[in-house]
Amino acid sequence: MKNGLLIVVIIGFTIPLLISCEKFFPPAPADDEVLDGFVEGLSSEQQAQFLAGDVAFNSVFTAETGLGPSFVATSCGSCHPGDGKGHPFTTLIRFGQGDTTGNSYLDNGGPQLQNRAIPAHSPEQLPPGVPFAKFTPPANTGLGFLAALTDAQILANADPNDVNGDGISGIPNYLTPPSYFQPQSYQQNFGGKYIGRFGKKAAAITLLHQTVNAYVQDIGVTSEFAMSEPSIYNGTNPTPDNVPDPEVDGATVQNVVFYLRTLKAPIQRSPDNADAIAGKQLFLNANCGKCHIPQWTTPQSDIAALSNKTFYPYTDLLLHDMGSELDDGYTEGSAKTSEWRTPPLWGIGLAKNSQGGQYFLLHDGRAITIHDAIMVHGGEAANSKNQYKQLSETDKQRLIKFLETR
Amino acid sequence: MYTYNWHSMKRIILFSLTSFLSIHALAQTDSSLFNRIPADTSDLKLNMEAAYNRPFLQTGKLPVAIGGYVEANSSYFGTDGVSEGPSFQIPRMTIFLSSSIKKGIKFLSEVELEEGGKEIAIEFASMDIEFHPLFNLRGGVVMNPIGAFNQNHDGPKWEFISRPISATTIIPSTWSNVGFGIFGRYGHNNWVWAYEAYLTNGFDGKIISNEENRTWLPASKDNPERFQESFNGVPLTTIKSAFRNREIGEIGLSWMGGIYNKFEKDGVKIDTKRRVDVFAIDLNTTIPGSNTYCNGEWVWAIIDVPKTYSQQFGGKQRGGFLDIVQPVVQQEMFGWEKSTINLAFRLEYSDYNVGTFKETGGNISDDIYAIVPGISFRPSQQTVIRANYRYLWEHDLLGNPPALTAGFQFGFSTYF
Numbered sequence: 136m137k138n139g140l141l142i143v144v145i146i147g148f149t150i151p152l153l154i155s156c157e158k159f160f161p162p163a164p165a166d167d168e169v170l171d172g173f174v175e176g177l178s179s180e181q182q183a184q185f186l187a188g189d190v191a192f193n194s195v196f197t198a199e200t201g202l203g204p205s206f207v208a209t210s211c212g213s214c215h216p217g218d219g220k221g222h223p224f225t226t227l228i229r230f231g232q233g234d235t236t237g238n239s240y241l242d243n244g245g246p247q248l249q250n251r252a253i254p255a256h257s258p259e260q261l262p263p264g265v266p267f268a269k270f271t272p273p274a275n276t277g278l279g280f281l282a283a284l285t286d287a288q289i290l291a292n293a294d295p296n297d298v299n300g301d302g303i304s305g306i307p308n309y310l311t312p313p314s315y316f317q318p319q320s321y322q323q324n325f326g327g328k329y330i331g332r333f334g335k336k337a338a339a340i341t342l343l344h345q346t347v348n349a350y351v352q353d354i355g356v357t358s359e360f361a362m363s364e365p366s367i368y369n370g371t372n373p374t375p376d377n378v379p380d381p382e383v384d385g386a387t388v389q390n391v392v393f394y395l396r397t398l399k400a401p402i403q404r405s406p407d408n409a410d411a412i413a414g415k416q417l418f419l420n421a422n423c424g425k426c427h428i429p430q431w432t433t434p435q436s437d438i439a440a441l442s443n444k445t446f447y448p449y450t451d452l453l454l455h456d457m458g459s460e461l462d463d464g465y466t467e468g469s470a471k472t473s474e475w476r477t478p479p480l481w482g483i484g485l486a487k488n489s490q491g492g493q494y495f496l497l498h499d500g501r502a503i504t505i506h507d508a509i510m511v512h513g514g515e516a517a518n519s520k521n522q523y524k525q526l527s528e529t530d531k532q533r534l535i536k537f538l539e540t541r
Numbered sequence: 542m543y544t545y546n547w548h549s550m551k552r553i554i555l556f557s558l559t560s561f562l563s564i565h566a567l568a569q570t571d572s573s574l575f576n577r578i579p580a581d582t583s584d585l586k587l588n589m590e591a592a593y594n595r596p597f598l599q600t601g602k603l604p605v606a607i608g609g610y611v612e613a614n615s616s617y618f619g620t621d622g623v624s625e626g627p628s629f630q631i632p633r634m635t636i637f638l639s640s641s642i643k644k645g646i647k648f649l650s651e652v653e654l655e656e657g658g659k660e661i662a663i664e665f666a667s668m669d670i671e672f673h674p675l676f677n678l679r680g681g682v683v684m685n686p687i688g689a690f691n692q693n694h695d696g697p698k699w700e701f702i703s704r705p706i707s708a709t710t711i712i713p714s715t716w717s718n719v720g721f722g723i724f725g726r727y728g729h730n731n732w733v734w735a736y737e738a739y740l741t742n743g744f745d746g747k748i749i750s751n752e753e754n755r756t757w758l759p760a761s762k763d764n765p766e767r768f769q770e771s772f773n774g775v776p777l778t779t780i781k782s783a784f785r786n787r788e789i790g791e792i793g794l795s796w797m798g799g800i801y802n803k804f805e806k807d808g809v810k811i812d813t814k815r816r817v818d819v820f821a822i823d824l825n826t827t828i829p830g831s832n833t834y835c836n837g838e839w840v841w842a843i844i845d846v847p848k849t850y851s852q853q854f855g856g857k858q859r860g861g862f863l864d865i866v867q868p869v870v871q872q873e874m875f876g877w878e879k880s881t882i883n884l885a886f887r888l889e890y891s892d893y894n895v896g897t898f899k900e901t902g903g904n905i906s907d908d909i910y911a912i913v914p915g916i917s918f919r920p921s922q923q924t925v926i927r928a929n930y931r932y933l934w935e936h937d938l939l940g941n942p943p944a945l946t947a948g949f950q951f952g953f954s955t956y957f
Contacts, residue, residue, distance in 0.1 A: 141874060156617060159930065161945030163622020195754040202750075209754055209853055213938075222939050223900040224852065251851050254746065254802060255812040258849045491903060491939035 167402035170218040170276040170482055170489070174399045176440035181397065188394025191387045196354050201382030203355040204256040204375075205249030205367060211391065214272040214353065218398055219482065219489025221272025223500050227353065230267035235469050240265065244368025246467065247352040259367045266472070268465035270335050271500035274482045274489070278333070279396035280446045281479070282342050283433040285321035286330050292428065292451045303425050303515045305453035308337040308468040308476070313344060315360045321434065331468055332452045335498045337476035338467035342392045350383060359385045396438060400446050401482035405540045414537025417530055421522035426451055426477040426515070449480035449541065458513020461497070473514060484539035505535045585733045587783045588793055588823060589686050590726075591693035592665060593649060595637055596923055596956050609636040612696040614952020618931075621945055630952075631657050633696070635664070645671040650682075653715075663768075665717050675725035679739075682768070684717045686737040686781035687797040688838045689823035691716055696954030700866050700885035700917040702929050703950065706909055707860030707891045711840050712819060713759035718742045718777065719768050731787040736780070742767050743777025744801035744817050749846055749854045755893045755907055755938075756844050756854045758817070761801075775800040775814075783823075790826025801844070815845040837863040853938060855894030855907065862889035866917075877920035885927075887913040894938065906940035909933055924955035 166172065173185045193212035196202035207227045208214045214225040228248040231240030238245050244259055248267070252258040261267060286307075295306040308331040312318075322329055322340075331337040339345035347360040355364055357380040364376065405411055418424060427449040436442045454474040462473035470476075475498060483505070486494055494503050502508035512520040523531065586594055597606035611634040617627040635653045642648060650666035667681035684692045690708035694715055708714045720741025727734050745767070747760035761767065776799060783793035798818035805811060820843075825836040839861035846856045866885045874880040894907040915929035929950045934943040 156949055157619070157624075159949070160619035160624060160947050161621055161932075164942075195752045197747075197750040197752065199750065206851075209851060213754070213853065216937055216939060216941055222898075224898050224939070226900065252847075252849050254749070254815075254847050254850060256849075488942055489939070491906075491941060493903075 167404045168485070168488075170274060170398070170401055170485060172399045173397045174279065174440045177397060177438075181393075181438070181440070184390055184393045185397050188390035188392070188397075191383075191391045192394055196356055196382075198253040198376070199378070201354075201356045201376070201378045203249070203251075203253040205252045205258050205365065206355040207247070207249060207251060207353045209354065211349065211354075214349075215275050216489045218276050219274045220486045220495070222490050223271065223495055226269050226271045226495075226500055228261065228267050228269055229465060229467065230261060230265045232466050233266035233464055233472065235466065235471065238467070240368065242366060244366055247365065249352070249355060249365055249367070260369075262368050266463075266465040268335075268463035269499035271495055271498065273335075273478065274401075274486070275395055276398045276482055277400035277446065277448060277479070278342060278398065279438065279441050280400055280431070280433055280444065281332060281448060281450070281452065282396055283321075283436045283438075283441045284332075284431060284452070285434055286323040287321075288431070288434075289330060289332065289452050290323075293453055301422070301425065302518055303422075303455065305426065305451055305455060305515075306474070307331070307452075308454055308470050310338060310340055310468045312340055313347070313360070315347070316340060316344065328469075332476075334467070335475060335478075336467040336470045337452065337454060338470075342395050343388070346388055346392050346395065350388065356382045358383050358388050360388065397440065400448070401485065401541065403447070403540055404484065408536065408540060410533045410536040411540045412537075413530075414533035414535065417526060417534045418537055421519045421526075421534075423516075423519050423523075424449075425519075426453070426455055427480050428477075447481060447541075450477045453477060455516065456514035457516060458511075460511045460513050463499075480538060481541050483541050505538055506531065585728055585785060585787060587726075587733065587735050587785050587791060588689035588693040588825070589735060589737055589781055589783055591695070591698075592651065592684055593669075595695065597637065597639060604642070605638065605640045607636065607638055608956060609634065610695050610697050610954060610956045611635070612702075612952065612954040614702045614950055616702070616948055616950045618946060618948030624948075635695075642668075647671075663717075664715050673725070675727055677724050678721070679724055679737075680721040682717050682719055683722065683739055683741060684715065685739065685741060685777070685779040685797055687716065687779055687795045687819055688712045688714075688821035688840055689793055689825070689836075690714050690838055695956070697923055697925050697956050699864075699954075700883055700915055700925065700927055701864065701887050701913055702915075702927060702952050703913070703931060705838070705862040705887070706889050706911060707840055707862055708838060710757070710759060711842050711858050711860050711891055711893075712821065713762055716762070720776065722779075733785045734782070736782045738778075738780045740776040740778055742771045743775070743799045745772035746802045748801055748817065748844065749850065754853055756842075756846065756856070756858060757893075758819075758842065773800055773803045773805075788829075790824065793821075793823040795821045795823075815847070816843075817845070818843045832868055834866040835863070836866075837861060852894075852896070852898065852905065855896060855905065857895035858891070858893050859895055860889070860891030862887055874918075875920070879921070881917075881919040883917045883919070885913075885915040885917060885929075887911075887915070889913070904940060905938060906936035907938045909935045924953065926953045927951070 195210045202209055208225050214221045229246050231245030232238035248261055249259045293305045295304050297304045309325050309328040310331045312329050329340045331340050333339040333345045350356045350358055351361045352365055359381045362380050428451045429447055429449055432445045433441055454470045454476055456473045457475050464472050466472045496502040496508040509523050595608055597608040599606040613631045615629045633653050633655050635651055638650045640648045648668050651664040653662050653664050663682050665682045665684045667679050667683050670678040686692055691712055691714040718741035720739050722739030724737040744761040745764050748758050749756055751757045751760040779797040781795035785791040800814045801817045802812055802815045804814045821840040823838040827834050842858040844856050846854050864887045866883050868881050868883050870882040889911045892908040894905045896905050911933040913929050913931045917925050917927040919925050932947040936943045
């Protein structure tokens with residue numbers, strides 16, 4: 136009888152538990168609370184390539200698989216946790232160019248400092264007196280939408296001579312492409328130069344350009360697109376390691392590029408929040424939206440899921456003079472030292488979730504609040520900053536609330 | 542663990558199993574041929590002696606005894622809303638062989654087949670030469686006496702299906718190496734004191750160069766050469782001392798340390814010598830009256846990571862676990878005398894990178910917290926059927942919102 140009772144008790148507990156066990160699992164975070172995930176409408180084959188790219192993006196390199204010898208981070212995912220903005224831990228240093236004539240350190244350590252090294256090797260030292268700037272890793276979501284835009288769409292907002300007299304110019308970064316660059320129909324040739332659209336100074340023309348540079352400059356990993364290890368200032372060039380080149384194959388690089396192209400765009404949170412709605416109007420009234428252009432629509436793309444899609448990145452992909460406070464004395468391509476590409480604002484409200492619980496905003500992470508970031512805007516953004524300063528405290532909070540829902 | 546060529550090992554294991562089953566078959570027809578030698582369950586056995594005190598089967602006067610245990614379980618886990626569905630595992634089947642060669646000389650071994658035979662490993666294979674209770678020699682593949690779990694890891698002894706996180710990822714249990722050492726014990730009334738001290742092969746540079754992207758001592762277990770030669774020519778020293786009182790419980794203190802990197806090549810210095818040191822304390826007691834069993838282990842690891850390397854790889858680690866097991870029913874059940882139903886609860890924590898970021902001064906996370914409630918049924922002390930629910934919080938290096946993992950496990954483990 137005792138045994139029978141025991142069996143009944145066990146069954147009585149077990150069956151409901153088995154039926155409802157998924158209720159004891161942690162729920163998936165809401166789509167608008169995370170940055171990873173692919174765009175809607177990918178085919179099964181494309182989803183498989185996305186997953187392959189995801190794996191490669193988060194693959195960790197070691198000294199045995201090609202890391203370094205000098206490097207900044209051990210994987211793509213180390214700099215972009217959860218595909219979000221990075222932390223000062225992986226903030227990198229670019230150096231060697233103080234004007235638009237080019238980087239004089241390209242064969243002597245530039246353009247990037249590899250500040251870490253595998254055991255028994257030495258990290259690179261910053262050349263004394265050289266111009267440099269710190270770059271905090273940006274979020275890498277929604278990049279495929281920006282990559283799908285045509286040069287003509289970007290140029291439509293350029294106003295290098297401020298013809299309309301609004302105090303905002305906007306100019307592309309014109310770059311000499313790398314040898315492996317293959318121009319697409321939506322890209323224009325400007326005397327052998329092409330428009331850059333990725334990176335703090337818009338110094339990468341395509342996501343392949345950005346990815347190849349990141350592999351070699353950030354991780355010290357060669358690919359068929361860049362077969363030499365990064366040069367080291369006053370060091371042996373290229374730095375030898377014991378791993379045959381290329382250290383990552385071309386297909387893997389292309390999978391990462393596909394992954395970056397098909398990561399979803401950040402989803403706006405609390406779209407009906409009254410403060411956020413009011414804040415958006417304040418944002419537009421202060422002419423912030425002249426550079427942080429809210430809305431774009433993609434043309435036809437080779438990835439159907441990216442074709443003819445309206446999206447909301449809040450950028451114009453152009454360079455703007457941001458004033459002396461943000462002039463670090465370093466630049467890339469045809470940009471001046473005070474010019475920075477308008478960073479997309481989408482996903483900014485989720486930055487804390489990838490930056491360890493607090494904001495590290497602006498190109499070098501110096502601003503730890505959105506308010507701080509606005510307050511160092513100068514140059515072409517000075518008028519907008521001043522309008523923000525004149526807002527009541529409540530309205531400032533509304534504007535910030537709006538940005539945090541992006 | 543020494544990973545062998547599968548085919549050669551398969552022959553050895555098939556031979557052992559065939560011999561064992563033949564003897565077992567005989568034993569079924571004549572029970573006098575077949576004797577079970579139970580483990581010594583007196584209160585004065587220590588954690589560090591667990592590997593040398595297991596239940597064996599012996600046939601007649603044959604000087605060889607055989608034993609082992611098997612674990613099998615199912616699990617169903619999900620992380621942040623994503624689950625791969627239920628799966629079934631046989632994480633390990635282990636065979637023990639022991640032999641009394643001569644009075645005072647014996648051989649003990651443990652061969653483990655992990656994950657259905659995917660990996661075969663010698664967990665230990667040592668010869669003991671006994672001179673005096675306080676001074677004995679042991680050599681061969683020995684289990685480094687660090688913490689308690691490493692030497693007391695048999696599945697049937699635990700109410701939890703998963704091994705403790707800190708005991709398998711900071712201390713890389715089961716951590717055994719080729720080496721030699723001494724051991725001894727002294728008992729008086731309710732007290733016993735014991736020690737072990739070994740010099741063995743040790744860790745290698747992979748502990749700070751691995752795809753876990755963190756300082757990871759278990760990475761050295763992947764080196765198939767470590768049973769052939771030392772990675773750097775410097776022995777790893779492991780020392781443990783433990784006290785036990787029959788009424789109070791047991792405390793063990795242990796240390797394991799040595800050089801982990803290759804600092805010379807062909808006589809040329811290529812790097813500075815870098816140390817890894819692991820300290821552990823383990824405690825266990827049974828609360829009188831309620832018969833509640835408490836068992837815990839805490840470990841600190843200090844690793845000399847080059848300052849110019851990435852802070853991704855921590856120079857300090859710490860972690861531990863606390864198990865509480867409460868027998869709630871002890872009676873004959875289903876015809877099994879002295880069957881027991883236990884409620885169990887485990888708290889565990891591992892921090893793989895104790896420190897602060899140079900850039901911000903902020904805390905480096907890279908840690909795991911877990912709770913594991915469970916229930917077990919023991920028809921005998923040598924067999925356990927158990928069910929666990931496990932919930933883990935895992936933070937990345939930066940301390941971003943944790944990945945949440947939870948799930949159910951059900952399985953059994955038994956000596957045979």
